[in-house]
Amino acid sequence: MSDTPDGRPSAIDRRPTPQPAEPTVIVDRVHLNYRIVGKRQQGGAAAALRRTLLREPVPGQRSIHAVRGVSFTAYRGEAIGVIGPNGAGKSTLLRAIAGLMAPSRGVVWTRGQASLLGVAAAMMGGMSGDQNILLGCLAIGMTPDEIIDEYDAICDFAGIGDFVHMPMNTYSSGMGARLRFAIAAARVPDILLIDEALTTGDAEFQRRSAQRIRELRENAATVFLVSHGLGTIRETCTRAIWIENGKLVLDGDPDAVVDAYQERHAPARLAPPGPGASGRRPGTTTYGGG
Numbered sequence: 001m002s003d004t005p006d007g008r009p010s011a012i013d014r015r016p017t018p019q020p021a022e023p024t025v026i027v028d029r030v031h032l033n034y035r036i037v038g039k040r041q042q043g044g045a046a047a048a049l050r051r052t053l054l055r056e057p058v059p060g061q062r063s064i065h066a067v068r069g070v071s072f073t074a075y076r077g078e079a080i081g082v083i084g085p086n087g088a089g090k091s092t093l094l095r096a097i098a099g100l101m102a103p104s105r106g107v108v109w110t111r112g113q114a115s116l117l118g119v120a121a122a123m124m125g126g127m128s129g130d131q132n133i134l135l136g137c138l139a140i141g142m143t144p145d146e147i148i149d150e151y152d153a154i155c156d157f158a159g160i161g162d163f164v165h166m167p168m169n170t171y172s173s174g175m176g177a178r179l180r181f182a183i184a185a186a187r188v189p190d191i192l193l194i195d196e197a198l199t200t201g202d203a204e205f206q207r208r209s210a211q212r213i214r215e216l217r218e219n220a221a222t223v224f225l226v227s228h229g230l231g232t233i234r235e236t237c238t239r240a241i242w243i244e245n246g247k248l249v250l251d252g253d254p255d256a257v258v259d260a261y262q263e264r265h266a267p268a269r270l271a272p273p274g275p276g277a278s279g280r281r282p283g284t285t286t287y288g289g290g
């Protein structure tokens with residue numbers, strides 16, 4: 001140890017020992033497919049049973065290969081912006097991290113509870129809003145006591161009044177979305193997944209949900225944000241991942257990734273860059289990532 005003349009440890013020795021980065025999400029060579037049945041099937045129930053038992057392909061069935069071999073590791077404390085054109089595979093990737101979709105190849109590891117804001121993971125249309133609050137809160141890992149404590153706050157946030165006692169299939173799509181958001185945002189998850197395309201509601205609800213997202217972001221261990229707002233990505237994220245045609249194109253410093261993305265795509269079609277558009281953060285930027 002190098003002591004100063006007065007015997008105290010030097011400034012170098014008093015620096016906190018750097019902690020090793022703690023991985024929270026590992027996406028390892030992940031492929032994700034949707035299966036679509038394109039045309040009416042022939043042969044009735046017997047043929048369907050035979051196909052199921054013998055695992056024969058369904059006639060007219062197509063597969064959409066939405067994510068193609070993506071790999072990266074996310075760490076505690078990171079806010080990761082996911083960018084890319086429409087249909088690139090961004091939302092699909094988030095669904096896999098949230099555990100709502102199984103990879104057809106590869107593996108997703110998560111440490112802690114992952115919650116995707118805005119998705120009806122545990123919603124049952126025939127059940128009432130309050131029954132769905134119970135189910136949804138259990139699904140995101142809340143204990144019965146926590147649910148009792150948070151119940152009124154969830155109802156207030158959703159703002160759907162007495163409809164909370166009615167079956168959800170009597171709700172307008174906006175009311176359903178508000179209740180889903182209120183449930184998903186009731187607890188600070190370890191891994192917060194925000195798909196901006198899914199946040200919905202009227203102007204007042206959007207303002208309140210944006211405020212709640214900010215609070216959750218401040219407290220979650222790792223945040224993923226899918227957004228076409230490139231200014232938002234530059235301003236709020238510590239890292240960005242560019243996905244295109246289901247593949248990871250670039251992973252690294254948000255300014256570097258957004259700059260490269262804007263260079264490739266016609267700037268006129270993209271959101272204007274936010275303040276601090278030049279190399280604000282040092283960091284590594286890697287092409288490919290898989």
Ligand SMILES: Nc1ncnc2c1ncn2[C@@H]1O[C@H](COP(=O)(O)OP(=O)(O)OP(=O)(O)O)[C@@H](O)[C@H]1O
Pocket residue numbers: 034035036064066084085086087088089090091092093197
């Ligand atoms: N439920 C689904 N069933 C079948 N195909 C789907 C489904 N959801 C998405 N896809 C397809 O998967 C691909 C990736 O879609 P995804 O929604 O992940 O893209 P995205 O990058 O989030 O797009 P956007 O920016 O428009 O929201 C697209 O070809 C899309 O058509």
